[in-house]
Structure formats: structure tokens, C-alpha cells
Amino acid sequence: MSACPLCASQRLEMVLHVARVPLQIGVALPSHQQALGAATGDVRLAQCRDCGLVVNDGFEAERIRYAPGYDVSLTHSPLYRAYLHQEALALVGEHGVRDRAVVELGCGDGYFLRLLCQLGGNSGDGYDPSLRAAHTEAVGEGRVRLHPQEFRPQPPPKAPGLVVARSILELLPDPAGFLRMINAMADPGRPGTLVYLEVPNADWLLGNRMAWNVHYEHRSYFTADTLRRACAAQGMRVLECAPCYMDGQYLRLVAVAGGAPTSALGPANPHTAQSARDFAGAYREQRSRWTARLSSWAGSGLRTVLWGAGGRGTSFLAAVDPGARLVDFTVDANPARHGAFLPVTGHRVCPPTDLRGVSCDMLVISNATYEREIVAAARDEGFEGETWTL
Template identity: 35%
Template sequence: MSGAQLRIERAPALCNALAPTREAALAAPVGRIELVVDGRWGALVNAAFDPALAAYSDAYENSLHVSPTFDAWARGLARTLAERWRDNLRCVVDVGCGGGEFLQLLREAGAARCVGFEPGRSARLAREASQKTGVEVRSAPFPDGAGDLRPTFVTCRHVLEHIAEPLPFLRAIRSALAPGAGLYLEVPSAAHLLEASAVWDVLYEHCWHFTERSLRRLCSEAGFRVLRSGGGFGGQYLQIEAVADEAQPAPAP
């Protein structure tokens, strides 16, 4: 890893956690950010990240679907993915699905069985999300909570940047897929962050900041063959579509 590119000594450990009182907000845990260039894939990583500080709970809320602009974009994305992957919509899984909003859009666009996994939510909130959206939301990680589920298409949006060890995470997803299954990944774009000097997007819970090249490298090492990559939502997001690479066996998680 190269030397630090950015340091923040005291950053909220969970920027999107809603505090019930002023006192609770002031007492919220903080952590140190020390962004360096990762020597393996070329992404930016917080070398000072402590996963124990980023303890997700029902208080964490980062859904943007209340914005008409964002919701319209997400609906268009769901329709595009459903069209491109129309032969892979038998069993769609959303890893880190939040309240199941995007999975609901995929179902409306033609997906058959839809299952979301959100370990950061309680069983109660997962049930409420299922009732609200009409899709199945499980308060469990993927693939540990998948049972005999064999997804034909997996979406994972704005999750990977939160994962301290992204390679085992993606390899575990790869090992659980049906033959020929597809993957859609979406993360904040490190290129946009740097070009726009968007320091407000440097969050403690985002321990990784990927460029297009670094994310493609990571996906390839995890056992995926990248079909498409580029930017979305005005360049703020980085998007990748890939398939499980059948030319190589699924790597061990």
C-alpha cells in the first residue's frame, strides 16, 4: 500500500445511523480514516478501518427511494437489467437489500422468485419489508442464510464498499450461484469522488473506494467474467455486470 492520500481523525462510524436524541448523536462512536492505495487491485482503502465500529442495526437507514429523481433512475435500471438478463430471472437475489425496494422493482420488471438478504435488519423489520414490498426479505447474510436457494441472477448494490474483506465476500457469492448465473454490482465511484473533490462522500463505513479498473480486477479474481462496466447516476456510481466464469472452478471463499 502507498502512503495515506487522505486522513480524517474523527469521523462518525455510521453516517447513516439515525440517533433518537441529541445526546445519543453526540455519543455516537467515531473512527479514523486513512485512505491509502491498495497494492492488489489499485482501489482506495481505509487502512485504519475497524469493522467493530460499524455495527449495523435497525437505526441504519440510507434508502434514497424517497427522491423522485433517484427512484425514476432506479426503475429505469431495473427495467434495463430485466431486459438484458431476461433468461436469468427465475431466481433473483439482492444481497444487502435494505428494505427490498430495488428487488420490488425487479419483480415488477419481470423477475419470478425474488429473495433479499439484509443481515443488518432485525427479523421484525425484515417481515415488515416483505409485507410492504411483496418480496421475501431475510434477516440473514448471503449465502449462509440461503439454504438450497440457487440464484440465477444476483444484485449487490452499495454493499461491497462496506465489506472489510471484499474478495472472500464475492467468492462466497460466486460459490452459491447456479450455472451461468449473472451478477450486477454497484458501488460509489472513486473516480467521481476524486474528480469532484467530494469529501462529503468519504464515509467511515465505506472502507473501500473502487475505480472501474480495480473493481474489474477484483471480480475477475473472485471467479467472474466481466461483461459490462461503466458509470451510472450521473457518474456517481460504478456499475459492473458479470457472469460466473465457468472456465475456472469457483474459488474457495
């Protein structure tokens, strides 16, 4: 067992071991052969008995590389776009993020950064090594610059008014060091730099037994309690930290940076430890149940399609159909994935229009959040079979 990446404790309690999972869920391969040979790793889910953080103890940072082509974007969903608009409005309206310099770390395609600049007249710089190219684009009264690289801290001429990091903290080998860096981006002489963080909600994942939301590249799984204490320990004054998006799938945290680090995290919440142990049993049960179900359908000559080739779909197929014998192909609304193949299993990713004129009996939906959107889209393409949701 290694040390906790948040508090450095070596008191990690093993919860679940899953072998041969795809190394990165955001990478679809250009050929079937490359997909079958994609790198894998083992998830060894554990909980720190001192600070309470849930971690993947099998994580090896040197095996992970974020480069152009990596894509976990959800902005093709109207539901998700509405959520991002709501979050941007809250930062602009409730926290006064107007006419400020905004820095987003791990900005993806810059969608959220553009919203902040459009709605608040802000200027923005986004950093992400998975960007295909750097460009500057006029947006409303502000300007957005996207940089295809990791952010490298250096004394800026002026401290940013807002630092944003969405769906990145959980991926990092040193989350404490990352939070320390963000806190140091504030100007000590002019406090007031806001921080907006978003991470997957471990309480939601564990409590709802979301088996297919466990990924190798997720180093850490934060509860609201651990996220709040981690930020406070690095010197941030936390203004709010609460579940967000639908039924609480993510956590949003707003804080003021620039305070003195304390490095005092405090004790773990015992409720999280029990939830993690219960989750391990639920994972094994779901994998067994879905393998049997898909095998039964295939044995009866039924044709099955999976809609959703993102993280949940990729993890699900690697666990229950590694030989790609039970699910015929996958469908995804994200055009960046069309024509590619999923790592490890080699399932081909097709556009929704490929459902037209194809005889499909079962449609498995990988993410219940988008069930209504997906069912409507599938019916529009002529699908008349049964729908099942993970």
C-alpha cells in the first residue's frame, strides 16, 4: 500500500480490487487492433483511515498522459449545458465575477470558460494539454485564450479574480500540492481571489452503488467533508461546498484563496468507510448480474446495443463484455468519438443515425441522467426494442 495523496498517511484500508481496467476512459482508439492492445491497470480502491479520502491505490501517475484526442466532454447534452449555464450564472451573479481575469485549469474545450466571459464580461485563460491547438477568440466583451499545455505557476502581473478547476482534482497524483498552488495564485496584498472547484461526489457514488463510475485515472474520490477540509488545510476560506447537478453527482466548492496553510485535515467520517465497504459488494453483484443478463440475451439471439461510450460505458463493457461478444456496438452523441473503438474491448462507437434500419432488440443506456434524452433520440432513429438503464 502507498501513502494517502492528501495527508500522506500509510493507514489505507483496502476495499475493492478490479483488474485490467482501461487506463484512460477519455481515449478512444482509431483502429480495432489498437483498441484491443490498449494499456490497462488495476483499480485498488482503499480509504485513508486518518483523513477519510477514498483513493485508487493502484494508480501510477507516470502511466497517464493527457494529450490531444483525450475527450470526456458532456456538452453535447442539452441537460448538461443547462447545468453549466446555471453554475456560470451563480458565479457571475451571486459571487460578483464580473470584469475579472479568470484562469481555468483543465479547461477541456473551453465551454465553461466562454460562458463565464460571455455572462460576466470577463477575460479568460484556459489551460489543458488535451487541446488540439491554441487560439484566441473574442467572446462578448471579454477574450478567451486557450493554451494546449499544463498550467505552470509563475508570478502573474496581476492575480486572477477567479481560478476554476472542474473535474481535474480527482485525477492528480498530488491533490494537496495542486490546492496549495491554487491558494498561492492569490495576491497576499490584495486578498479576494475566488476559487471554484468541481469534483465527482464520492458520497453519491458510494451511496448509490455507481459501480461503473470507478475509473483507473481517478486517483482520489472526495466527499464534501474531505474536499472542504482539504481546501481549508491549504489556506482557503471555504464559502460553500455542496452537492450539485441532478441528484448530487458532483460537488461544487467556492472559496477565497490567499490564507495561510494549516495542514490540519482532521479525522475521517466513519460513515464513508462503511459506504465504501458496502460499495465493494454491490460492484461484484452488479458485474455478475449484468454479465448473466447480457449472456442470456445473446444466447437467445437478441441483438444488444449500448448507448453511451464515455466513462461509464467504457468501464461497464470492460467489466462485463471484455471479449465484445455480448454487445454488438455502441452509440454516442459525441461526434468526436464516432468511428473510434473503445479501449480493451474494441467495441466500435457509432453515431445515433446508425440505429436506422438496423435490427436491435435491446438498448442499454449507460447513464441514467440522460435516459430521457437518449430514449427520445433512439425512438427518433426508429429503435423499437426494449430499453434498459445501468
